[in-house]
Amino acid sequence: MEITTRALWTVIHGILFGGLYLFACSGALVELYRLTVSPTSPESTHGHDRFMHIYLITMAVLAWAAVLSGTYAIYPWYRATPPPGTVNLSMFPQRLLMSSPATIGWHSVGMEWKEHVAWFAPISITMVAFVFIRYGRDLRNHRQLRSAVLVFALASLVAAGIAGFFGAEIDEYAPVRGGSAIQLTAGEAK
Template sequence: MEISLRDLLTVLHGMGFGALFMLAFAGAVAELYRISAPAAAILPTPGAQRLLRWYLIAMVVLAWAAVLSGTYMVYPWYRAVPPAGTTDLSLYPKFLLNSSPDTSAWHSLGMEWKEHVAWLAPIAITMVAYVTAKYGAGLTRPRHLRTAVMAFVVVAFAATGVAGAFGAFLNKYAPVRGGPAIHIIQVQERE
């Protein structure tokens, strides 16, 4: 069983950072809502506030790791220009997609949107983590802080959803391939 280096790093970008960041939203939204809802009956303990703070810091790290690995590692492979006369475009995903009118919108809409909108997520979640750490349960007083935090969380989630969904589709129609092969499991052939 083997995988190419580019495949592996693309999986790390999408599944390791992006999908994990996306999954973490459920916990963040539930906990932020719980501590800051106007009708919250119980003040969170210092331990619970500390846990939320570290949870959000982990999300911030994942968000930045996702956009930085995407922009500086995977995207250059995606947009690599094929040498003149190349007929097999399988190693040049952008050009492979643009070579057919049936797939070109995956680039012109999907990748063009994904590459920019994804950057909203780390900016938004960094702000959310900072404000939450600074104010704790005081987010609810005044309520405007809470409104802003929840709105930016929703936008970060939506931006990640767009980037993640198009990333998955793009990798289906024009996967980033190439680089040295990494052997994960060596299976002995039976005679």
């Protein structure tokens, strides 16, 4: 059983960074609402607030790691130009998608939207983390600020969701292939 370096990068980008971010984002939204809006907010302790700070910083790191690995590691492989006369486009995902009317939309709408909208996630969650760390539960006293913070956190989830959905579908129709093979386990014939 083996995996190529490009496929491994795709897994790291999409599942480790992107997937984990999406999971964390839904949890953060609930917790931010509970701490700053809900009347049933838990008792304030240094330990719990410190946990939230670390949680939000980790989310910001995951979001930045996802967009940077996507843009600078995987996207160049995705948009690679095939040499003239290339018939087999399996190593050139963008061109492979564009070669068929059935799949061109995954590039012209999916990738074109994903490559830009994904960047709204780290920008938004960095701001959310900064404001929460700076103000904490004092956001309860700033109705407009906490509304804006919650909307940006939601927008971050939506942006990451759009990017994740299109990323998964594009990888289904035109996966990024190539690179050296990494042996995971040695197979045995039964």
